[in-house]
Amino acid sequence: MNIVEILEKIKEQKPLIHHITNWVTIYDCANIVRAIGALPVMAHAKEEVEQMTSIANALVLNIGTLTVDLIESMVLAGKKANKKNIPVILDSVGVGATDLRTNKAKEILEEVKVSILKGNSSEIGTLAGVESETKGVEAMSVKGNLIEIAEKLANNRKLTVVITGEEDIISNGEDVYICKNGHWMMSKIVGTGCMATSVIGAFAAVERNYTLASSAALSCFGIAGELAAEKSKSIGTYKVNFFDEIFNLDKVSIEKMQKIEKIK
Amino acid sequence: MNIVEILEKIKEQKPLIHHITNWVTIYDCANIVRAIGALPVMAHAKEEVEQMTSIANALVLNIGTLTVDLIESMVLAGKKANKKNIPVILDSVGVGATDLRTNKAKEILEEVKVSILKGNSSEIGTLAGVESETKGVEAMSVKGNLIEIAEKLANNRKLTVVITGEEDIISNGEDVYICKNGHWMMSKIVGTGCMATSVIGAFAAVERNYTLASSAALSCFGIAGELAAEKSKSIGTYKVNFFDEIFNLDKVSIEKMQKIEKIK
Amino acid sequence: MNIVEILEKIKEQKPLIHHITNWVTIYDCANIVRAIGALPVMAHAKEEVEQMTSIANALVLNIGTLTVDLIESMVLAGKKANKKNIPVILDSVGVGATDLRTNKAKEILEEVKVSILKGNSSEIGTLAGVESETKGVEAMSVKGNLIEIAEKLANNRKLTVVITGEEDIISNGEDVYICKNGHWMMSKIVGTGCMATSVIGAFAAVERNYTLASSAALSCFGIAGELAAEKSKSIGTYKVNFFDEIFNLDKVSIEKMQKIEKIK
Numbered sequence: 001m002n003i004v005e006i007l008e009k010i011k012e013q014k015p016l017i018h019h020i021t022n023w024v025t026i027y028d029c030a031n032i033v034r035a036i037g038a039l040p041v042m043a044h045a046k047e048e049v050e051q052m053t054s055i056a057n058a059l060v061l062n063i064g065t066l067t068v069d070l071i072e073s074m075v076l077a078g079k080k081a082n083k084k085n086i087p088v089i090l091d092s093v094g095v096g097a098t099d100l101r102t103n104k105a106k107e108i109l110e111e112v113k114v115s116i117l118k119g120n121s122s123e124i125g126t127l128a129g130v131e132s133e134t135k136g137v138e139a140m141s142v143k144g145n146l147i148e149i150a151e152k153l154a155n156n157r158k159l160t161v162v163i164t165g166e167e168d169i170i171s172n173g174e175d176v177y178i179c180k181n182g183h184w185m186m187s188k189i190v191g192t193g194c195m196a197t198s199v200i201g202a203f204a205a206v207e208r209n210y211t212l213a214s215s216a217a218l219s220c221f222g223i224a225g226e227l228a229a230e231k232s233k234s235i236g237t238y239k240v241n242f243f244d245e246i247f248n249l250d251k252v253s254i255e256k257m258q259k260i261e262k263i264k
Numbered sequence: 265m266n267i268v269e270i271l272e273k274i275k276e277q278k279p280l281i282h283h284i285t286n287w288v289t290i291y292d293c294a295n296i297v298r299a300i301g302a303l304p305v306m307a308h309a310k311e312e313v314e315q316m317t318s319i320a321n322a323l324v325l326n327i328g329t330l331t332v333d334l335i336e337s338m339v340l341a342g343k344k345a346n347k348k349n350i351p352v353i354l355d356s357v358g359v360g361a362t363d364l365r366t367n368k369a370k371e372i373l374e375e376v377k378v379s380i381l382k383g384n385s386s387e388i389g390t391l392a393g394v395e396s397e398t399k400g401v402e403a404m405s406v407k408g409n410l411i412e413i414a415e416k417l418a419n420n421r422k423l424t425v426v427i428t429g430e431e432d433i434i435s436n437g438e439d440v441y442i443c444k445n446g447h448w449m450m451s452k453i454v455g456t457g458c459m460a461t462s463v464i465g466a467f468a469a470v471e472r473n474y475t476l477a478s479s480a481a482l483s484c485f486g487i488a489g490e491l492a493a494e495k496s497k498s499i500g501t502y503k504v505n506f507f508d509e510i511f512n513l514d515k516v517s518i519e520k521m522q523k524i525e526k527i528k
Numbered sequence: 529m530n531i532v533e534i535l536e537k538i539k540e541q542k543p544l545i546h547h548i549t550n551w552v553t554i555y556d557c558a559n560i561v562r563a564i565g566a567l568p569v570m571a572h573a574k575e576e577v578e579q580m581t582s583i584a585n586a587l588v589l590n591i592g593t594l595t596v597d598l599i600e601s602m603v604l605a606g607k608k609a610n611k612k613n614i615p616v617i618l619d620s621v622g623v624g625a626t627d628l629r630t631n632k633a634k635e636i637l638e639e640v641k642v643s644i645l646k647g648n649s650s651e652i653g654t655l656a657g658v659e660s661e662t663k664g665v666e667a668m669s670v671k672g673n674l675i676e677i678a679e680k681l682a683n684n685r686k687l688t689v690v691i692t693g694e695e696d697i698i699s700n701g702e703d704v705y706i707c708k709n710g711h712w713m714m715s716k717i718v719g720t721g722c723m724a725t726s727v728i729g730a731f732a733a734v735e736r737n738y739t740l741a742s743s744a745a746l747s748c749f750g751i752a753g754e755l756a757a758e759k760s761k762s763i764g765t766y767k768v769n770f771f772d773e774i775f776n777l778d779k780v781s782i783e784k785m786q787k788i789e790k791i792k
Contacts, residue, residue, distance in 0.1 A: 016664045024290050024306050026552050030718040035763055040718065041622070041664030042552050045595045048628035055625065055663065067309045094305070097319065100312035135319065136280045136305030188511065190294040190304065235299055236507030243764030247716065288554050288570050331573045358569070361583065364576035399583065400544045400569030452775065454558040454568065499563055500771030 003216040003258055004251045006207045011037035015057030015205035017198065020044045020074050022064025022093065025194040029060070032195040035247045036220070038202040044070060049077040058086055058205035060198055061108065063101060064093035064137070071104045078112030087204040087213075088112055091197040092119040096126035096134030109157060116210050117153070118162040118197050121146055128153040137193075139165070147176060147263075160210040162200065162218070164193060170214045176264035177215040181222025181257065183229040185238050196221050215260050223257045224249055267480040267522055268515045270471045275301035279321030279469035281462065284308045284338050286328025286357065289458040293324070296459040299511045300484070302466040308334060313341040322350055322469035324462055325372065327365060328357040328401070335368045342376030351468040351477075352376055355461040356383035360390035360398030373421060380474050381417070382426040382461050385410055392417040401457075403429070411440060411527075424474040426464065426482070428457060434478045440528035441479040445486025445521065447493040449502050460485050479524050487521045488513055531744040531786055532779045534735045539565035543585030543733035545726065548572045548602050550592025550621065553719040557588070560723040563775045564748070566730040572598060577605040586614055586733035588726055589636065591629060592621035592665070599632045606640030615732040615741075616640055619725040620647040624654035624662030637685060644738050645681070646690040646725050649674055656681040665721075667693070675704060675791075688738040690728065690746070692721060698742045704792035705743040709750025709785065711757040713766050724749050743788050751785045752777055 016039045021029055026042055033040035043052040046069075053059055059081040061074045081088045090108060094101045105127060108114065117127070125132030125142035128149045133140035142149070146163055154161040154173035163169040168179040186192045196218060203217035204210055224245040232238035280303045285293050290306055297304035307316040310333075317323055323345040325338045345352045354372060358365045369391060372378065381391070389396030389406035392413045397404035406413070410427055418425040418437035427433040432443040450456045460482060467481035468474055492505035544567045549557050554570055561568035571580040574597075581587050587609040589602045609616045618636060622629045633655060636642065645655070653660030653670035656677045661668035670677070674691055682689040683701035691697040696707040714720045724746060731745035732738055756769035 018664070022306075023287050023551050024294050027291065027555065027718065030552050034716065034718055039664050039666055041625070042550075042593055043622070043626070044593060045628060047596060048594075048626040051626040051628070052664070065306055065308060066312075068311060094307070097305070098307070098312040098315040100309060100315070136282070136303050136316070138303055188298065190291065190298055233512075234508035235511045236504040236509075239507075240504055240764040240768055243767075244762035245764075247763045248761075286570075287551050288558050291555065329570055329572060330576075332575060358571070361569070362571070362576040362579040364573060364579070400546070400567050400580070402567055452562065454555065454562055497776075498772035499775045500768040500773075503771075504768055 003219055003254050006203055006213065006216050007220060009206040010202050013206055014039050015202060016041055016055060017058050017060055017201045017205060018043065018052050018056035019060045019198065020049065020070065020077055021060065021062040024064055025191040028191040028195050029198040032246065033198050033202055035243055036199055036202050038205065044073050046073050046076060049073045050080040053077045053080040054084060056086060058201045059088045060201040061088065062091040062093055062194055062197060063105060064194060066101065066104055071107065074108055075111045078108065082113045087115040087210060089116045089118065089197055089201045089204060090114045091194060092117065092123045092127060094134060094137045095119060095123040096132050097136055102126055114159050116160045116162060116200060116204060116214055117157065118164065118200065120164055124153065124161060124163045125149060151176060160214055162214050164196060168218045170211055172211040175211050175262065177211060178261045178263055179215055179218045179222060180259035181219045181226060183225045185229050185235065186225045188235050189239050219258045219260050220249055220254065223253055226257065227253065267483055267518050270467055270477065270480045271484060273470040274466050277470055278303050279466060280305055280319060281322050281324055281465045281469060282307065282316050282320035283324045283462065284313065284334065284341055285324065285326040288328055289455040292455040292459050293462040296510065297462050297466055299507055300463055300466050302469065308337050310337050310340060313337045314344040317341045317344040318348060320350060322465045323352045324465040325352065326355040326357060326458055326461060327369060328458060330365065330368055335371065338372055339375045342372065346377045351379040351474060353380045353382065353461055353465045353468060354378045355458060356381065356387045356391060358398060358401045359383060359387040360396050361400055366390055378423050380424045380426060380464060380468060380478055381421065382428065382464065384428055388417065388425060388427045389413060415440060424478055426478050428460060432482045434475055436475045439475050439526065441475060442525045442527055443479055443482045443486060444523040445483045445490060447489045449493050449499065450489045452499050453503050483522045483524050484513055484518065487517055490521065491517065531747055531782050534731055534741065534744045535748060537734040538730050541734055542567050543730060544569055544583060545586050545588055545729045545733060546571065546580050546584035547588045548577065548598065548605055549588065549590035552592055553722040556719040556723050557726040560774065561726050561730055563771055564727055564730050566733065572601050574601050574604060577601045578608040581605045581608040582612060584614060586729045587616045588729040589616065590619040590621055590722055590725060591633060592722060594629065594632055599635065602636055603639045606636065610641045615643040615738060617644045617646065617725055617729045617732060618642045619722060620645065620651045620655060622662060622665045623647060623651040624660050625664055630654055642687050644688045644690060644728060644732060644742055645685065646692065646728065648692055652681065652689060652691045653677060679704060688742055690742050692724060696746045698739055700739040703739050703790065705739060706789045706791055707743055707746045707750060708787040709747045709754060711753045713757050713763065714753045716763050717767050747786045747788050748777055748782065751781055754785065755781065
């Protein structure tokens with residue numbers, strides 16, 4: 001896999017990443033997309049989401065502060081993205097914590113052909129139908145082998161599944177990648193998961209092998225996280241340094257530090 | 265009062281703090297809760313707030329960018345919190361500036377058993393029925409003695425009242441604490457008040473003496489603010505250092521620096 | 529033009545800047561207003577916007593994440609601002625990208641007497657009726673001379689037009705100012721445009737010559753951007769330093785660095 005080539009494509013093509021996302025990390029999501037070299041746009045009014053998607057190169061849906069109205073906009077935009085054949089990335093934030101989240105995530109998966117479904121272990125576990133516990137937006141527990149859960153769900157839903165955690169699992173039901181980049185400090189700041197999804201959106205906009213795109217995105221994201229940690233004594237500084245590193249990410253660091261393994 | 269013990273309890277138990285809050289500081293509120301060692305979750309859809317509250321350990325309500333709809337969600341969540349007997353913390357942002365804010369804050373206080381009511385002097389003054397002026401979300405003037413206002417309102421409403429300012433006043437109508445920690449730079453950045461409320465939420469989740477919990481929270485918050493000031497030449501750096509300090513806050517600093525006085 | 533005098537007036541009078549803005553940069557907008565010495569308030573509920581505007585000194589409208597509902601609140605607040613004779617500043621974020629944005633910006637311009645209309649080249653181009661392309665919230669292309677477009681639109685609409693870009697153009701249809709302050713790093717972080725509008729709001733609140741106020745605001749904003757760049761190696765640090773500089777901005781830097789030219 002040539003991660004550097006995908007990253008260079010982003011910086012060259014500056015794909016437009018349309019987000020319908022949550023109000024907590026909406027700024028971070030926009031900022032990280034721009035930092036990686038793509039263009040973010042946030043638009044959620046029913047009256048404009050289809051038109052905005054029609055000029056976009058990828059659609060990122062994130063249910064972190066969902067409402068019934070917002071989900072309607074997501075479905076409208078998602079259907080437009082499907083017609084245009086651009087990737088749709090769904091971040092299933094908080095699935096399992098409330099029925100609304102679980103049901104609405106499933107509704108999106110029924111109504112829209114999602115390309116990449118991302119979540120932590122208990123969010124994906126819940127969508128895969130295995131016993132799981134989500135505490136707010138945190139994974140508490142999942143019954144079963146995560147790799148098998150990812151593979152099975154990917155096969156059933158015919159999409160790429162991304163389970164984030166200490167090690168990220170990426171599978172399209174056939175191939176399985178493990179990404180070991182990242183740093184524990186990333187889990188101490190809010191927004192890491194949402195930003196990772198937005199970065200996956202940027203990579204998927206220029207690389208149609210979505211398993212590859214997701215793995216490459218998470219590796220770059222994690223490398224920036226590792227580089228930032230070297231310079232940071234606590235979380236405030238860490239967040240700042242993380243943005244510094246993601247913006248400055250270069251070939252040398254990526255080639256030296258990337259830890260993606262194809263295990264299947 | 266053993267502040268350190270309460271802080272350690274938070275880090276151990278990682279209570280879930282459900283927020284229905286404003287769109288300005290929602291990210292800061294989530295981040296500060298995580299920085300102090302608890303888990304934040306932001307959820308405001310009517311269809312899910314009760315279920316989210318039912319797995320939470322405290323509920324933080326903040327009317328900074330209220331709408332009529334959002335208040336309905338707050339009341340639903342608040343009633344659930346009352347049934348579950350978890351603390352409800354209300355930040356009365358902007359009360360006095362518009363009738364909507366004043367009336368809706370009162371409506372919440374009527375419908376929900378609020379545990380801790382927090383505001384600046386003119387917000388609390390307005391709710392206590394004394395002549396006050398709020399300019400947007402800033403306290404301009406209040407007629408009367410703040411300590412007496414806090415005590416009286418606490419007695420009338422049967423809750424803990426927190427008036428923030430250069431010196432914070434905390435009273436349950438019987439005991440009165442004054443917290444003198446903090447730094448003037450805190451008033452130069454947006455979000456300080458909202459974050460303080462979220463931190464109070466984390467402390468109240470593990471310490472049921474709410475006057476104690478609020479005082480301890482404000483002291484920790486203020487100490488981090490003092491430590492950050494030593495290293496900052498302006499507000500951008502200050503905000504970053506503040507998050508560094510709150511995450512790294514330790515026993516030594518707290519015991520040396522805490523300035524809480526029980527005056528009654 | 530005495531920029532320093534206007535800035536000092538802001539710090540002295542602390543005008544209240546009422547925003548109805550977008551969910552992406554709402555925190556940045558509030559924070560920059562406070563950093564420059566004014567007071568921000570964000571309030572969008574139909575039931576309170578008129579009352580909030582009635583105690584404000586300027587009204588900033590930003591359609592970055594508009595909904596039909598939000599536009600109704602903007603029109604209500606705008607009409608109140610007109611009655612009170614306080615300046616209304618409109619940031620036409622994303623006009624040209626979707627019909628909703630274009631039509632709603634025009635609707636505001638019809639219903640409300642806007643004092644200052646700001647946008648990038650393609651947003652203003654679209655409102656001026658010349659062939660333009662907006663990609664999300666980015667200017668792609670405009671047919672025609674930007675200075676002439678600004679002048680003509682200013683004359684037709686009887687307001688001050690601000691076109692931001694590498695060089696900012698400010699015109700009331702008669703006078704034309706060019707502001708050359710700024711740094712390319714400002715275009716690499718999200719929120720720069722929105723924050724510039726909020727700062728214009730603070731300047732317009734105390735200086736009724738809106739062409740002057742806008743030029744002075746953009747110059748100060750740009751100078752802070754230049755000062756921050758000297759100390760920053762990447763965008764994370766840059767944003768932090770930018771807030772440091774805008775808070776610390778002084779007479780010496782402004783007088784030495786300001787690059788405003790009156791070309792007409």
